[in-house]
Amino acid sequence: MTPSTESSHAGLGGQDAQLAFARRMDRIDGLAHYRRQFVGTDGVGDATPNPFAYLDGNSLGRPSLASVARITEFLTHDWGTRLIRGWDEQWMDLPLKIGDDLGRAALGAGPGQVFVGDSTTVLLYKLARAAVDYRRIDTEPVRTEIVLDTDNFPTDRYLLEGIAAERGLTLRWIHADPASGVTVDQVRQAVGPQTALVLLSHVAYRSGFLADMRTITELVHTAGGLVLWDLSHSVGSVPVELDLCDVDLAVGCSYKYLNGGPGAPAFGYVRRDLQDVLTQPIQGWMGTKDVFTMGPGYVPADGIRRFMSGTPAIVGMLAMQDTIAMIEEAGIEQVRAKSVALTEFALSLVDTWLVPLGVRVTSPREHTHRGGHVTINHPAMRQVTKTLWEHDVIPDFRGPDALRIGLSPLSTSFVETFEGVAAIRDVLRGVLLGQSGLADGAEAGRSTPAGL
16 A cells, blocks of 8 residues: 555655555554554653664564563573573574574474574585585585575675685676666576575575575576575565575574564574485584584584584574564565555655655665665765754665665564655755755754654
8 A cells, every 4th residue: 555646745744645645554454553552653661762763673673571571581580590501491492493483483484494603604505515515525526616695795795705715616606786786587597507505595685686596596496406595684574485495505694674683693594304414514513413522523414403513592582582472473475565554655766755856766766676774876875864853863884875764564564664754855955955055064964853
């Protein structure tokens, strides 16, 4: 549902109609009650001033009230009174329990295939190295190529450059259009008899482009390679069907739509039939068959535990449990439906208010090809973002000129989206007036968005 063309015209009447639409959408939103369960949304449980509009849930999600209580209880009771006994009582298996919960709620993954532990970077390294070693050394020495794209997140690219250098492999680059992402045809042309591994992001971090996981995975398998999906910008916002798509490997972070908190550990997925044939390269004591034997040599555990390495970051994985529970309760399809509605509304506001000011939309227009965020570009966006942050309107900037509007379905309202885009409009308008000489540039750059 989007505002009618008649009610979307610029000017005060158009703005009133857009605001009325946002309020109506919030009233009929079946997920609206989840918003009140997060710190800093309606003032509940938060003694500090709330951000006027938080548009960066795709970078760092809000904490939930339940997580505040959970972490407090952990500090005062689980850790505070149980102390070292906590490992025997629950902590040792927590990375696998949370992994199963996440797989069931948001990943379309059966039990025993998902674990939590290490950062996204470390997990990407472990699974990518394990994959290329298995394909090239253990099975087919001719498979000397890793396929990746030029617009993937820097860590993904840097890691594969390092692995290629370590293992004497060649990188085969897909030159992705930042506005459209990696297409099926590009993958078809890139893979072949020499392909060992393909690493792609399910949702592109820059544009929000949603890749065709099922078809691309089939293409890679037909070519004889393995595929590793980065789910960092899709988990918790976009339905993922790892088992149905026959995905080999996947990794994703937990501090975006899963609200795990700054630096919360990532999760890894290894398809069941690959678990006992892949050798992960970071052999730590938590991945051994008997953790407390402390034997002279490394003997890997059976199943998914063998992909763990060091002592799990228990405190860091507490908060994500509450959002995972919300997603399971609401249903990931309903979460996705609201995500689509939010991004469609944001795009209608951008088209009405910002495109006439010279803004370009560089996210896919079709919601079937778009994840949970919208990217807009303008040469003034660095200055616009700085001013917005000073006034507690928080989008995300990506150089050289991109502003990302990240809308987290469980914690973002339609009115908040309206207010945020309206603030972007007001600040951009002020900057442009300053540049034109019609207003003092310094003052224009610091102009306060209307309503703040």
